Amino acid sequence: MSYPFEINNQTHVDFTEGKVGWRCPSNIAIVKYWGKHGRQLPQNASLSFTLSNAHTDTYIDYKKKEEKGLGLSFLFENKTNKAFEDKIRLFLKSVIEYFPILDHLYLDISSSNSFPHSSGIASSASAMAAISMCICEIDQQIAGIRSTEIDIKKASYLARLGSGSASRSVIPDLAEWGEHYAIDGSSDLFAVNVSEVHDVFKTFHDDILIISAAKKSVSSTAGHALMDGNIYSEARYQQANERITQLKKILKSGDVNAFGELAEDEAMTLHALMMCSDPSYVLMEPGTLDMIREIRTYRQETGIPIYFTLDAGPNIHLLYPDYVSAEAENFINEELLKYTENGRVIKDKVGNGPQKLV
Ligand code: PMV
Numbered sequence: 330m331s332y333p334f335e336i337n338n339q340t341h342v343d344f345t346e347g348k349v350g351w352r353c354p355s356n357i358a359i360v361k362y363w364g365k366h367g368r369q370l371p372q373n374a375s376l377s378f379t380l381s382n383a384h385t386d387t388y389i390d391y392k393k394k395e396e397k398g399l400g401l402s403f404l405f406e407n408k409t410n411k412a413f414e415d416k417i418r419l420f421l422k423s424v425i426e427y428f429p430i431l432d433h434l435y436l437d438i439s440s441s442n443s444f445p446h447s448s449g450i451a452s453s454a455s456a457m458a459a460i461s462m463c464i465c466e467i468d469q470q471i472a473g474i475r476s477t478e479i480d481i482k483k484a485s486y487l488a489r490l491g492s493g494s495a496s497r498s499v500i501p502d503l504a505e506w507g508e509h510y511a512i513d514g515s516s517d518l519f520a521v522n523v524s525e526v527h528d529v530f531k532t533f534h535d536d537i538l539i540i541s542a543a544k545k546s547v548s549s550t551a552g553h554a555l556m557d558g559n560i561y562s563e564a565r566y567q568q569a570n571e572r573i574t575q576l577k578k579i580l581k582s583g584d585v586n587a588f589g590e591l592a593e594d595e596a597m598t599l600h601a602l603m604m605c606s607d608p609s610y611v612l613m614e615p616g617t618l619d620m621i622r623e624i625r626t627y628r629q630e631t632g633i634p635i636y637f638t639l640d641a642g643p644n645i646h647l648l649y650p651d652y653v654s655a656e657a658e659n660f661i662n663e664e665l666l667k668y669t670e671n672g673r674v675i676k677d678k679v680g681n682g683p684q685k686l687v
Contacts (some may be wrong), residue, residue: 333518334483336470338429339388345556349466350388353458354380355450355677356497356504357535357638357646359592360572361599364556364565368526369489370517372556374570376576377497380535381680382442385452387459388686390437391467398433399425407439417460419485420491427487428464430471438463444675450518450537450644457491458484458498462683477685484683485519493553496520502531503580507521509570511577527583532651538672540616540643547603547610549641555606565602569595583652584614589636596639603641614643616668621645621665635660651678 356377364372395434399421403414407544417438438461445452465484469476481499489496489506497520505512506520514521547555556562572591579587614684617639624637624647633656635649645665648682649657666672 332427332479333486333516336429336578337468339472344393344471346390346392347467347470348390349463350386351459351462351466351686352384352386352686353455353462353498354680354682355383355385355444355452355455356380356494357640358494358497359588359595359638360569360576361595362493362506363553363569363599363641364559364562365493365553367536368521369493371507372562373566374505374509374512374515374573375494375569376503376505376523376573377494378533378679379498379500379502379504379531379682382682383442383450383455383537383675384679385440385455385459387438387440387456387463388441389460389467390461392435392437393595394433394435397432398491399431402437403648404439406441411597413440418503420457420460421464424464424487426491427483428468430468431464434467445542450640450675453492454495455490456497458488458683459496461485461488461491461495462499474628479547479683482519485521489519499683502526502679505573507573507653508578511574523580525577525581527581529583529585529650530580530588534647534649534651534657534676534678536647536657536661537675537677538620538645538647538661538668539670539675540614540620540645540668541670542673545612545642547612552603552641553607555608556602559602559606561602561605565598568598581591585634589634589648590671592636592638599641600639613639617643617645619668620665623668627660627664631656633660 356379358375358377360376362371362375406415461484465479485496486501496506499578500522503522504520508517509515638646
């Protein structure tokens with residue numbers, strides 16, 4: 330098997346312990362990844378904004394272990410969390426072929442999110458990205474690589490194995506994942522940075538209006554699986570790839586209205602696919618539809634470019650360029666806040682990607 334990066338097989342080296350820490354942001358897909366095959370491979374290319382305020386901080390203290398086998402302890406927000414710990418253990422054990430050193434380490438992991446865990450925001454992307462950056466740095470330190478620069482391709486590959494969308498969270502600004510002729514260097518195995526992006530999109534806002542923080546009735550994993558039996562799936566994969574081509578041109582031109590129309594079409598398509606899965610399901614709530622109506626009416630009446638997208642959940646992601654920030658704030662306060670759960674809004678915008686903490 331060949332890999333798009335070097336594997337460090339050096340497991341019998343002279344080290345005792347060390348510490349790494351990384352902050353990784355969440356991301357919001359404009360063209361969505363929905364449907365997968367093989368080992369976490371996407372059925373179509375996807376493209377996202379990397380965010381900044383919604384992030385996960387992960388620290389790992391590592392020690393050499395005498396007997397073989399990965400050792401691990403995990404604290405989430407300073408408390409033990411068995412469900413998360415089991416998930417992380419399973420993930421790390423599944424990637425030992427890429428990081429043989431993991432079989433010789435004890436990892437003391439602690440992680441926390443900048444946003445409340447139960448806020449309805451997907452935390453797996455930022456969490457898997459942060460842990461992947463940490464593992465890559467440990468691997469580099471043990472291999473004696475002095476550079477603090479992480480092999481981002483490797484980190485993205487690893488993050489993908491934890492959660493598909495996490496592959497994009499290690500890339501600054503705008504990320505694309507999935508082989509596509511319009512994106513140089515693109516691959517199904519890892520995400521890449523999107524080049525030739527107009528400045529207006531590098532400071533774009535994404536305010537997350539929380540309509541419900543309740544756990545989703547159908548997980549993303551189950552949702553991806555239902556795409557296999559969806560009669561529209563082939564047409565969808567083709568459409569998504571065509572939309573990447575369109576979006577690439579829009580990003581270059583700086584056409585905010587074309588961008589917003591495409592983002593909304595993608596959100597509606599994602600939820601339409603859920604509604605026509607077998608069995609069908611609905612993740613939108615009444616408040617989601619109320620907000621969609623308000624946003625479209627506001628745009629028609631004012632011409633101000635405020636758009637929305639949706640993740641796999643009921644919450645509205647309000648997308649707008651920085652130059653309409655004041656208008657967006659008034660609009661949220663006057664027309665949208667009443668549909669949110671206890672006035673919860675997470676204000677976010679496009680950001681610079683992973684940040685080294687220690
Ligand atoms: O990374 P996963 O398996 O949680 O899937 C994420 C899917 C969407 O968030 C709905 C879309 C995307 O591309 O992020």
